[in-house]
Amino acid sequence: MNGIEEIHLPPRNQHKTIPVPANHLVSVKHNRWNARFKIWIGVCTVIGIATFLTAVLIPILLINVKSTISATSTKTSVTSTTTTTTTSITTTTATTSTKTTSTSTTVNTTTSTTTPAATTTTTGCYYGGDLVSLVEGGQRHIKNLKVGDKIWSINDHNFELVEDEIVLMMHNEPSQKAMFYTFQSVEGGQFSLTGSHTLPVFDTIRNEITMKRADSVTMQDRLIMFGKTVEITNISITVSQGFYAPLTLTGYLMVNNVSTSVFSANYKVSSATLQLGFLPIRIYYHITRFIYGNKYNPFIEIQEGLHPIPHFYKQHQVKLRFFVLKLPKPFFSTIIIVIIVHFIQKWTSKLLLKHK
Template identity: 40%
Template structure:
């Protein structure tokens, strides 16, 4: 938010960044709270979207991105691998048409978590969530609610330099999203049992985070 640009792999917990609201107009002062996955040496398929006015964005195939579906005339989230030239990307106060989509293999990818669940990359709005969790990003964002609450609570108690999710794992999947992925089938099943699922998930994650906090303070 200070006007500088930073590569995604250089983002740190607590960094204040801009994201775009679902209306495509409102800039939101956001915060990076967790690097969910860091794979600097892994090779993976990327999709690069190049607009007619020269903007571009590269995402892994399973990464969700907000697009305008011209047939439905509304904003939807899609996996990058399923986006076509008929969709439009979202920038502040405007949408942009896609000129080219290039698929290529690259080495290194990173997946930050923000408080809004969105991120501006090269001024184009995208989600921070990926399809490997097995649920839509809107659902994932609700599942991550206790994580956001825990983050702000711990920072309020111990100061803005405190990292509530500090892990000995420097690269790879962070233990917290790894826990969610390992239990994604259960989460999907519970979510389909009407509205009580959110409470169940919040309770489950609260117990998990409480155990992590107790273990940390016991050391």
């Protein structure tokens, strides 16, 4: 009609069936598997990135000690002769007379003590009467330190002060006696450590900073203080009551203004390895205090004896050495991430139960 083609549409609700070839059919089940596969790939990618970042950043950000530091044993000028009941120690040091210009070497200290065998086989600890410096000002005896105390430590890379924190008291023995190596510096201060306790010193023979046992430090070593190293003027051995072993975030502790390590050589690994081994403890400490507040103590307190955590480390130190030293760092980091995820999942589930 008038050159216009009319188009007739089918009535409503009438549909035309168009045959579709079999090769054009779409599998819904296949699409679902594709979606699940993409989600799984995404999760694996996130875990892989987190593992890589953890493996790279943890040694840089959380370990403030050199990887080359190791607990070494060297010859010492302090000679001790021990019988079953008596320990006799003679320390020879160099002193300068004020009346003459000559230098004379004399026997400075001779100490003879009779102590039980248990007092000479203690773990690496501090004397409880020594002092640490608080960030808020003032000083506090080691025996009075509490978890969460803000204290100062010294970075052995540039000898600068580092704000630190007490994480755990690993060992408390207020009533036990122990044999201490007491070091006195040219600055006049002194501090005491048990023989297996380690501390960073500047070895003048090797011309480098190294970690040594207290019973291996010699007069040729120099102590590390804020901004400098100082000479040792005297090394003596005494028996005193009360020894303690705090754990810090950095793995160091400034005692009477001198830098020391909080670890002992009894684990038979370097202080850097021990710092890495205690990494899960520090992470757990940070997470719990972030969630429950800065006054929360995530670990049980003991009044006397060895804390369960270092006791576990000592019992399984062979396995832990294999775990930390032999396995690759990405694997170790993955285990840490799994622990963190498990803790977060457990915490969130508790919150959900409270809201129900």
